[in-house]
Amino acid sequence: MNPIMGIAVKDIKTFFREKGTIFWTIAFPILIMLLFTAIFGRDIPFNANIGIVNEDNETPITNNMVSELNNTGFLVVKTFTNRVEALRELNVSNVRGVVIIPQNFTTDFISGHANISLVVDGTNPDVARLVSNGIKTFFTQYYKTVIPGYTAPIEVNEEISFVGQEIGYKENIVPGMLCYPLLFSSMVVSTGAIVYEREKGTLKKIRASPIHPISMLFGKTLAALFQTAISILIMAVMAVTLLAPSLNWDVSLLVPIMFLGSMNGIALGLIISCIGRAPQEASNAATTIGIVLQFFIGMYFPIEYLPTYLQQVGKVIPMTYAAQAIRDIMVRNATLNDILLPIATLTFSAIILYAVGVLLYKRWVEK
Amino acid sequence: MIIEVENLVKHYGEVKAVDGVSFNVEEGEIFGLLGPNGAGKTTLMEIICGLRRFDSGKVTVQRYDLVKDAYKIRGFIGFCPQETLLYDLLSVRENFAFSASLYRLSSKKFKERVEFSSKVLGVGDFLDRRVEQLSGGMKRRANLAASIIHDPLIVILDEPTVGFDPTIKREFWELIKNLKHYGKTVLLSTHDMYEADEICDRVAIMERGKIAALDKPHILKKTIGGEPTLHIKVKESQLDEAIKILDKHACTVIDDEIQVLAKNPWKMMSEISEKLVSHGVYTDRIEIVEPTLEDVFMKLSGKRLNVEE
Numbered sequence: 001m002n003p004i005m006g007i008a009v010k011d012i013k014t015f016f017r018e019k020g021t022i023f024w025t026i027a028f029p030i031l032i033m034l035l036f037t038a039i040f041g042r043d044i045p046f047n048a049n050i051g052i053v054n055e056d057n058e059t060p061i062t063n064n065m066v067s068e069l070n071n072t073g074f075l076v077v078k079t080f081t082n083r084v085e086a087l088r089e090l091n092v093s094n095v096r097g098v099v100i101i102p103q104n105f106t107t108d109f110i111s112g113h114a115n116i117s118l119v120v121d122g123t124n125p126d127v128a129r130l131v132s133n134g135i136k137t138f139f140t141q142y143y144k145t146v147i148p149g150y151t152a153p154i155e156v157n158e159e160i161s162f163v164g165q166e167i168g169y170k171e172n173i174v175p176g177m178l179c180y181p182l183l184f185s186s187m188v189v190s191t192g193a194i195v196y197e198r199e200k201g202t203l204k205k206i207r208a209s210p211i212h213p214i215s216m217l218f219g220k221t222l223a224a225l226f227q228t229a230i231s232i233l234i235m236a237v238m239a240v241t242l243l244a245p246s247l248n249w250d251v252s253l254l255v256p257i258m259f260l261g262s263m264n265g266i267a268l269g270l271i272i273s274c275i276g277r278a279p280q281e282a283s284n285a286a287t288t289i290g291i292v293l294q295f296f297i298g299m300y301f302p303i304e305y306l307p308t309y310l311q312q313v314g315k316v317i318p319m320t321y322a323a324q325a326i327r328d329i330m331v332r333n334a335t336l337n338d339i340l341l342p343i344a345t346l347t348f349s350a351i352i353l354y355a356v357g358v359l360l361y362k363r364w365v366e367k
Numbered sequence: 368m369i370i371e372v373e374n375l376v377k378h379y380g381e382v383k384a385v386d387g388v389s390f391n392v393e394e395g396e397i398f399g400l401l402g403p404n405g406a407g408k409t410t411l412m413e414i415i416c417g418l419r420r421f422d423s424g425k426v427t428v429q430r431y432d433l434v435k436d437a438y439k440i441r442g443f444i445g446f447c448p449q450e451t452l453l454y455d456l457l458s459v460r461e462n463f464a465f466s467a468s469l470y471r472l473s474s475k476k477f478k479e480r481v482e483f484s485s486k487v488l489g490v491g492d493f494l495d496r497r498v499e500q501l502s503g504g505m506k507r508r509a510n511l512a513a514s515i516i517h518d519p520l521i522v523i524l525d526e527p528t529v530g531f532d533p534t535i536k537r538e539f540w541e542l543i544k545n546l547k548h549y550g551k552t553v554l555l556s557t558h559d560m561y562e563a564d565e566i567c568d569r570v571a572i573m574e575r576g577k578i579a580a581l582d583k584p585h586i587l588k589k590t591i592g593g594e595p596t597l598h599i600k601v602k603e604s605q606l607d608e609a610i611k612i613l614d615k616h617a618c619t620v621i622d623d624e625i626q627v628l629a630k631n632p633w634k635m636m637s638e639i640s641e642k643l644v645s646h647g648v649y650t651d652r653i654e655i656v657e658p659t660l661e662d663v664f665m666k667l668s669g670k671r672l673n674v675e676e
Binding site: 200201204205208211 | 417418438441442444446448452453454469470513514
């Protein structure tokens with residue numbers, strides 16, 4: 001057998017003997033396909049919370065209309081008693097649009113010409129467009145089903161609400177790009193750090209020395225943080241240079257969020273490196289998990305694109321809070337008060353993930 | 368005693384890798400674990416270094432218990448495994464600095480130790496070269512130096528010269544003996560009987576996870592290895608005749624060489640020479656061969672030492 005064939009045969013044999021590598025090789029395309037199918041392979045490719053302010057004393061017609069809105073399958077309706085309360089929720093992204101049913105709506109409707117007001121969150125142009133189109137389509141169709149004699153569609157008076165600043169596509173994409181190093185660089189670097197030592201045999205040297213496993217993990221974390229910081233810096237510089245987005249670069253808020261986001265990614269990487277027995281397995285696992293997570297955390301497209309059940313998954317992933325906080329700081333001019341919840345969530349999850357990483361590492365080295 | 372191992376047992380699944388091993392290592396001696404691959408030497412050393420857990424038994428180092436004071440004990444030990452544990456992209460000095468950092472060496476002490484390594488282990492010429500640029504021998508020297516950069520009391524060497532050519536092997540033996548002169552206790556594993564014989568003060572012969580014999584090499588050879596042998600080489604055409612002449616001596620023939628067990632080798636050598644000459648058989652060579660540790664191992668296990676399990 002010539003050397004090329006010999007190497008190929010050896011590698012193929014090795015592949016079939018590394019169960020974890022086989023698992024991740026199979027799992028990767030399956031997960032991606034499932035995810036794409038779930039997101040794009042359905043009739044209603046969007047799901048968003050919207051608020052309703054019914055100023056028309058909840059008549060049977062308006063109540064029916066609210067109920068039908070809720071039954072569209074792509075809108076989840078939250079009812080508010082007044083505009084101020086509803087717009088406050090819009091400002092913090094808890095709802096993506098607010099439908100205001102004006103006083104005398106029922107009377108106008110019966111007399112043949114009615115309108116409603118719609119305020120859409122414009123900080124994410126994709127979401128704004130989808131919410132606006134969805135609601136307009138609903139009201140265009142709704143009149144046909146309610147009163148047979150009614151001939152004009154309900155007119156939707158739309159206004160876009162921008163919190164912070166009006167943004168374009170560039171401003172929308174840059175905060176998502178900055179999440180990339182948090183997810184990939186931190187996780188892949190930290191996974192690789194331990195796997196490399198193990199593969200090279202140098203982990204033996206470290207383990208034979210009197211340093212505690214936690215010290216070793218902290219050392220690795222520092223190095224991974226450094227590399228992640230470089231990635232973030234490069235991304236930021238490139239974004240500013242190439243796209244020149246009009247965003248709020250509040251370093252005093254962005255740095256702690258990015259630090260906490262990186263710590264979560266690094267801790268996850270450490271866990272993967274302790275679970276994966278073969279280097280290839282750990283590397284595949286880190287890449288697959290990173291690619292899958294990017295769909296869940298609202299990095300490139302809003303979390304509302306996901307089906308409702310997948311949105312729930314996104315909400316329990318700590319990185320989602322980092323991605324949202326970065327977007328809020330840069331687009332909505334969020335203050336420290338506004339990002340206290342993401343900070344607390346990311347801190348808590350980093351501690352938990354780190355503790356799991358330390359336990360797994362200790363268990364692994366003490367075998 | 369600087370290391371005390373008492374009835375140590377370690378399983379890998381169903382396999383008993385270390386089976387009730389007990390031995391002590393005295394301060395300042397070179398203690399060898401001699402045995403074939405799979406005898407349990409590496410497992411035993413890795414347990415002492417704190418790299419592996421054990422199932423039962425007791426290990427103390429400097430009177431500290433390995434289970435209770437694992438981290439303290441690691442500070443006393445410099446472990447140099449078979450493989451080179453250096454980072455290829457760093458220079459030798461940078462590798463030393465990394466190793467020193469694991470033991471929290473002060474910069475003053477680090478400088479002293481680098482000087483020591485340069486002088487005693489001969490790494491001075493390539494201190495600032497990247498490891499990837501070094502020859503195999505240089506890497507192994509740098510590896511040994513990195514593993515003792517913290518000036519440990521005990522140096523544990525796992526098969527330190529495996530894969531070396533004879534010249535570099537001898538060089539390394541001198542380095543190891545030098546460590547003893549600097550007051551280090553050395554525990555090494557080897558499957559090279561000459562290495563064990565040449566540099567070890569005491570040797571434990573391991574077979575299937577157990578210690579089959581333990582003593583100074585010359586005592587092992589004397590007590591277990593058996594009697595010396597006379598190795599007689601005659602012309603090929605006279606070999607059969609020579610065997611006939613030496614019929615009474617229960618000789619064996621290996622590779623056209625007659626071997627005769629000799630309780631009193633010098634006396635027997637002259638007797639045999641005379642006998643052969645008187646029958647017109649002339650010897651090309653006749654020599655007395657003392658028993659080796661290989662013979663000791665053969666006697667104990669019925670196998671040759673260099674045959675892998």
